[in-house]
Amino acid sequence: MKLPRSGRALAAGAVAVATLISGGSMAGAAPAADTAPAALAAPDIPIANVKAHLTQLQSIATANGGNRAHGRPGYQASLNYVKAKLDAAGFTTTVQRFTASGRTGYNLIADWPGGDANQVVMAGSHLDSVSSGPGINDNASGSAAVLETALAVARSGHQPTKHLRFAWWGAEELGLVGSRYYVNSLGSAGRAKINGYLNFDMIGSPNPGYFVYDDDPTIEQTFQEYFAGLGISTEIETEGDGRSDHAPFKNAGVPVGGLFSGADYRKTSAQAAKWGGTAGQPFDRCYHSSCDTTANINDTALNRNSDAVAYAMWELSR
Template structure:
């Protein structure tokens, strides 16, 4: 992935850190064009999975979506209003260690440039819900508007546990946003009525299990949510 991003024109760096006696890495990719205002839109997803799972929905789904968005930025050779930065995090499953390391080691002057951090974690659950992070309403409204155009109602992600790599950014006062299709939460009859799927079953029955393979992906959810990733990068970063 690092080579793919570099071949597409991104400037990449590996940030090494240690947790539990083991080394891990964050991969950071910066688009070198645009961003002359000194403002940064950052987009991220975690690379790791638990040892018991291949991690295709959690979190290959989101990594694929933001990688494809980054490659589209390159293919269109955009000059964005804000600087675009993509973060691929290590060791999220141990309570977002990689993203916390990044935030805690970023100089305050650089952190202050980040206008928003958009996090994507599990966006193709097989019995999906459509949840929007609502900790920063000014960011959430853009996601809600996108889903409204698709005829898909949303619910706030804070109704769930939903903790992920946006938390360290939020703790430092950065506006955050993102989407989530659910994990072990049971879909209610009301949710099934508005989203489809099966009430009384988990939104991802293979959450943290060996069956989180490519067969565990709802392709419509992945398609809609991947488009949402790109739409928000263009709305908030490219057009600014």
């Protein structure tokens, strides 16, 4: 998640010529209370698989100066890792190139073949970290959950009515540069085809909360139904409002939603009573720091939120 407007370094020269590189592939989870026919129910997302992606992204950061930031080797290696998984699973992948702060950045888009191309359901997360750390909660957590959901689509052979698309954004930490570039590149006709964009930024915070975006009632209700099935009370997400990659979509009139487990705001006593954890401490004490490593993840929150990603993608694409 990028810094608030008052504290972040704004991207300079964010527009360049888009370069498309084709390749190929993509993938979905549900609560026990789901009563849809078995063929339409989302599968459970294996937490071990999600954590394996985190381990790989941590290793990439460690081997590349301790980060996966825009324009650095660690980001390129992260993108290559995700793309290889999707290509092997049968997605149609596209790499979109842009320029920000004098460095080349990349978005990765993965389309699952089939479904109505005029009705697109899309999930995304930013893949870049800040330069000060490996960015495992912010935002390898969202990136890994979206990746494993895409791979679950492929494993299940899921063929929904609507078209599924997954995305990993570059240069989010410089001011939502990659996602804004993508939204602008679609044009009004392309944006009108997106029924919903779901954003996942920081979903494994070590002192977690369960926050749901309230921007679109249908998407919000879908997530609320999932968490209600687990007996978990959620709150409306406010800390990151406008500070992550859903904002360019929302500003362009696309319905948006998503999940968040908290950044540097402090958990209240009421929230600790509801969700556990430690009152008076940040949801993520390692936010934008070198200690945002694989040790900075709450497995329970990551597991629940990863399953929620898949549940929403299955439900909204019927």
